[in-house]
Amino acid sequence: MKTDDYEVPQSQLPENVSTEGTKISLRAVKNSYNEETGEIYTFSGDQYFEAYVISSDRAGNFYNELILQDHPENPEAGIQILIDENALYQRYNFGRKVFVKLNGLSISKNNGLIQLGKQNRGDLDPIVSSEIDEHLIRSEIVEEIIPLQINIGDFSSDLLSTYVQLNHIQFNRNLFSPSNSTFAAEVFDQYDGLRQIEEC
The missing domain is CATH 2.40.50 (OB fold (Dihydrolipoamide Acetyltransferase, E2P))
Known part of the structure; x- marks a missing residue:
């Protein structure tokens, strides 16, 4: 069956690749x-x-x-x-x-x-x-990467650059207004678009 999905070719390297040191x-x-x-x-x-x-x-x-x-x-x-x-x-x-x-x-x-x-x-x-x-x-x-389940109160510097899933959160209520049409790509966004989230 044909598919347009990209598949990463499997490497021929064995798991015991040479990693001297x-x-x-x-x-x-x-x-x-x-x-x-x-x-x-x-x-x-x-x-x-x-x-x-x-x-x-x-x-x-x-x-x-x-x-x-x-x-x-x-x-x-x-x-x-x-x-x-x-x-x-x-x-x-x-x-x-x-x-x-x-x-x-x-x-x-x-x-x-x-x-x-x-x-x-x-x-x-x-x-x-x-x-x-x-x-x-x-x-x-x-490997299948399993997200670490956390709440906002669990945040610490130790979790930076790790794969987490935030539970019990929502966007700040002030974002739900006629002046904010999207959660991304607003005219006031620069390189990043910052949105406030809160625990719920």
């Missing part, structure tokens, strides 16, 4: 960033971590970035990786297990989110296309 947790990676100094930290050596893709740029919701979390269910940590490449969903689809080699990558914080990228004169730049394969190894495994 020392495996560390994603939480340990994030803890390498010094909150007190705010300085960019660059990794050296042969360390790597495993994670699962929880973002997709197919619909334009993400741009030049992958969001990864450490487990397909009940995640303990998540992180944003800056990548100078479009259509990342074609290789790194939602639920795809990946291995991230840290040597030469740097970690920093921007708008409250911990990020990995390449240090450039005190800034954090995306990984360029020619270096993606040096740092990102794509496994053949695609």
